Amino acid sequence: MSLSSSCRTFAAAAPISFAGARRRCPTRKPGVILCGDRRICIDAQWGERQITEITRAEVRACVDAMMLRGAPAMAGRALKVIRAFFNWCVGRGLIEASPCVGLMPPPATRPRDRVLSDDELVTVLRTARTLPHPFGSIVAMLAERGRGVALGRA
Structure with a gap:
């Protein structure tokens, strides 16, 4: 079985794409990928979806949902990891174009100024x-x- 025939879904391709990274993806749960030491939950409906069917609007909605939860830094990291995943898919010939093309990263977070009383x-x-x-x-x-x-x- 070739790589392209075994990696048609997000759940099948994500663990393989990150296996060659610095750190092996510790989970095979659908919709969960590793970003540094943090697991980032990607929309669970992506799990068994064909990677060719995931659209730019869905990627943006996933990142925007993280922003709305008040996690702008995680949203930025998630987009970075999702973009790397889809670029890997393009490089392996699994998809023709990445749905992340043209997506702008969330605004940079500013450092905290709070000090202890x-x-x-x-x-x-x-x-x-x-x-x-x-x-x-x-x-x-x-x-x-x-x-x-x-x-x-x-």
């Missing part, structure tokens, strides 16, 4: 003192280091 920092330090060695010491040191950076004493 004094009360929160006291809670962290008190909790750190109860942790076993070396974890409590490490947390306390990092909290003190962060406080010094915030005060300009790095």
Whole structure:
């Protein structure tokens, strides 16, 4: 059986496409692919669908759903992985063109600016003192280091 005849569905092709990646896809569940250390759930209806039937609108809807859930970073990573998957399919001759062509990535996320309040920092330090060695010491040191950076004493 050739590669193209065995990889007609998303569920069959996804694990094979990521087998040569840095890390093997740890799951064969339909609609779940690996992105770094995170599993990204792709629309479950893709599982047994023919990869030739998945459209650009469906890929966009999948990414937009992640954005609406408040996960813009995951949406960006998911699009990157989905695009790599469909490019792999094109390279193997499983599909003629990727449905990801022309899709723009979600807007970049901005770094967080929040810092711990004094009360929160006291809670962290008190909790750190109860942790076993070396974890409590490490947390306390990092909290003190962060406080010094915030005060300009790095």
